[in-house]
Amino acid sequence: MMKKYKLIFIVFVFMTVLGGCAEQKILERLSLATLIGYDGGEGENITATAIIRQVNPEFESNVETLSATARTSKGTREQVSAQVSKKVTVGQLRVVLFGEELATAGIRQSIYTLLMNPEISNGIYLGVVEGEAKPFLEYQYENITDISQHIFNLLEHNIERENSISSTLHEIGRDYYSPTRQIVMPIIKRKENVIEITGVAFFRSEYMVGRLPAKDIFYVKMIRDGFEKGTFELVLDGENFESVSTGETPEELAIALDAIKTKKTIKLIDQNTPEYDLNFKISVRLTEIDASIHTGDKKTLEMLEKEINKKMESELSRIIQFTQEIDSDVFGFGEHYESRVSDSNLTHEELAEMYSNMKVNVQVKSEIIRDGVFGME
Amino acid sequence: MKSMNSINSNHKINAFLIVAIISSNQVGVGVMGFQQQLYQNAKQDAWISVIISFVLAHLAVFIMIKTLEIYETNDIYEINQDIFGKLIGNLLNVLYITYCGSIFFLILKTYIEVINTWVFYNLSPWFLSATLLLLLIYAFTGNLKVIVGVSFFSFVITFIWLFSLIPPLEYAEVQYLLPVFQNNFSDILKGTYSMTFTIVGFEIINIIYPYIKDKKKVNRYAHIGLLGTLLIYFPILLVSLMYFSGEQLSKTIWATLTMLSIVRLPFIERIDIFMICFGVVIILPNLCLYAWAVYRGVNSMIKISLSAFIWSFSALMFILTLFVQTLTQLNDISRIFTHVGFFAVFVFPFFLYFLALIKRKFRKTQVIQ
Structure with missing residues (x-):
């Protein structure tokens, strides 16, 4: 009897040890995509600009901005992967931004892809960038070291303070899949060295069809929620x-x-x-x-x-x-x-x-x- | 008929533990994503379907216990043998064993599927099934007392799910529940039907009954157990109905988990991942109890020792999990077992009770003559 339990124990130990090898995700060996901006590229292509944070063993993390163009968002991820030294993961994704042009052309595919991916939490924020997302993200801001964290905090505290409409992925998905309710998202813009919420974008189905300035967000929010x-x-x-x-x-x-x-x-x-x-x-x-x-x-x-x-x-x-x-x-x-x-x-x-x-x-x-x-x- | 394997009073369990056994056996992987099918059938009236299915479950449990009371010391396998005779009875027993084994398989495979889609994409399924089966063997070899202990633990812990519903409530829209009764009654009943795989589990009373000390109280505790399950499923469904908009819910495969992914705690970024891992505690009693049901069934025909049974049973299940690879295959199987489960749990007991009554009458008249 004792012998058998010993056997079970040994098998267990082996299992656990081998199990650890199954899928390693060691922080120092990962590139964390924390913000992704999508732009409509030429034709059917989309351009993704990702803010990638890499944690180093010396506890200094560096932030890079990379971009790639492909047919699918997974395709852009592979291309971004080819540009970094560490494996790209999106588990820490906090914000997804759409360029105005893409938003006008339709964001259905992006919403679907985001909802489909179990790695991505439904609590991430979505927004529209006035103009294109790529130059907006690539700009060297004077006082902002990590732009993704900055935008996330900007959106979060404004939503919490009720200065901005809430646009979590869940809410966008909910409104998109409800045929009788449409999407709204905050619009952000670079103003010199500052990023600010400048308005609210209105959608019909997947297309952005109109916008109002920031001072009206309050009323939109008031009627909505x-x-x-x-x-x-x-x-x-x-x-x-x-x-x-x-x-x-x-x-x-x-x-x-x-x-x-x-x-x-x-x-x-x-x-x-x-x-x-x-x-x-x-x-x-x-x-x-x-x-x-x-x-x-x-x-x-x-x-x-x-x-x-x-x-x-x-x-x-x-x-x-x-x-x-x-x-x-x-x-x-x-x-x-x-x-x-x-x-x-x-x-x-x-x-x-x-x-x-x-x-x-x-x-x-x-x-x-x-x-x-x-x-x- | 005297039970073939009479049970040592040391192995008997208290009647109130039936609450935990029934409830923990009902709450399984279904809790992570039962809403999709339910919604596709009954739309915003899905909560009515759930209530109807629980009313049916109460009725079925009532009849099951009535049947068992006629025999007092026998489980369903021995009852089958008594009513239908050795040959047909054993054939039915084999079918019932297959049913329990299949449910076991489905639970195991679905849970592995959840882990593979949500947590570890590349982790091979055989590794997960081997780990879970070893855990099962460990608990199972401790005999029924350990299994019941696991159930009780799981029953208490399951209520954590209810707390995780509080943050999603912030996004709830009550108007998604309106208008009430807009859908056909037949659609609502279809919803009830699709709940089958989620609600089964209380039929374990058929197997556990002989082990209970105070048989008079079984009825009461069995119904309390069912209510306990309702207390978990009903709030989850209600919150999901308010949280998701219609089409979104009908596209969301694991609605409960998706709902939890919005929760962001200061110390845990993704509570859904935590809840999935936590799912081991929830499915372990299901696995143990269904394996126990299979064990009793096999034992009623061939004498086999506990450890010999569980090792060979686990080996069989392990091999079977290797054959089902994709989600579509799994869905096909679970669709078939919705029908089988409905028959085994909601139809067969009534039939059996009817025959048991006739048999008793027949026997009484014989005695008088």
Whole structure:
């Protein structure tokens, strides 16, 4: 009996030792692709630009930018492989960027490939680069040592702070495969030696069809997911405040608000048009306002709230109208319609076409809960 | 009929352990990706399919236990021999053994497939199957008590899956569950049917029953075990339905794992990989219990020692895993065994109960005469 257990033990030891040889992934012997940018090349080809990080035994990691052109993304990987001294892996991939040209030509294949690869986490961020991705990534930024980490952090903290729409691979895949909801992605751009989020790209199916500047991201996000902690700025008409102003009111009254609580409700009121009521109830903290406005007064606050409502309603309507013009239902109104109207015989395509004729009534009810530590009486 | 191999009371187990045995045997590799087929059939009403399949399972378990209660000390193999006679009974037993062996094979092979697609792409399958089978042999030679211990451990640990559902909830869209009841009832039933391979496992009661100390409590604990399984499958399904959009889910092969890949913890980058490795704990009781079922079946016909059986059985399984190489082959086999499993678990027990009742009546009248 003892003999047999010894045998099992020996076999086990052999198995484990041999098992270790199965597939080595030693950090020092790997090239980690941490960011990949895709551009549309000539014809059917795609150009991939990869940021590759190599960890050295001396704990100094160096970052290289390499690019290759091939028919498939695996093909580009092989070509990149031929340019580096260590095996390329994509397990640490954090961000994938698309050149504007490729985004306009369609990103279906890229999304599919990314979703198919089990090495790649569904939590990676996707984005669009204004212009081409290759020069954007190859540029020598003065203060940025690792561009991939930098872009990842840039996207992550902005998404977390609700300054940017979230564009994880999962969400892109979800919206792409939903016939009645379209993709949105942040647009980034190089500005001298700084990388910044400059806008939001709207897609119809796999094609990028429109964009809005960065200051509108907030509203896109607000309609899409609601918001919890975002800070935003509004420019109100100064004239309306003359009666409550103590000094000279500026023509344009800029205020800054900090959201505390929001509630978004969406209601289908007419199935045929279709018509929607989109209501927001927001509680905000007033963080900045012109010194001449005396916020201690109840009447002033009420007036302020009214103006905020009006301003936000018009901005939100403008955004919705814009997406209707480019026919990109990024807010999932079609999806909502499908989930509420069970007896509709509309196909997904018909429903998607209906979007441009939908009517959306936006209503905002804001409430200023408090302001800072100075000013209110 | 007196049991041929009466069981030493030392080998008997407490009735409450049935909860762990049934639940751990049900939760297997299916938990990693049962959503795809289910969704393809029942769409957003898939959760109704799951509830229906569990209602059926409760019914089947109830009938199984009723049948076993008629005999008290016998397992299904001896019941078959008693009802159908030596020849047909043994033929049925061989079929049942083949069924258990095939499920064993499918679990083993599917798990290897998961490891090969997600973690080690180039690691040869034979190495993985050899490792898992050695682990099985190690547990199995410890007799039923060790197997039950493994089940209990696995049962407790399985609930970790539920915690891993919390981060994906952030992306959940409740409206994907609406509208309810939009699909035909027949589609929902098809979904229930496709759950078969996922839900089977409770039929182990047919084999374990003679080993239980307090037989009166079996019924209660068996049903609690089923509820335990529902408590794992139902939340996973519900979250997946809300997390993925329709077509995305019908294209995602291992939905639970894909869902987990978005979770990023400070100390573990990819929790899905962790959960796959963790899967050994989840499939080990399945392997052990099905091997035990095969062992009892073989033992009812030919006397064979425990270790001789498990070594030869493992060797057979090892050779069989070498023949199935691609995912399509595996899918074909599992499609066939959905039908077989449905018959073995949801149809045959009712049939058997009916015959057992007739037989008992017949015997009683004989005694009176």
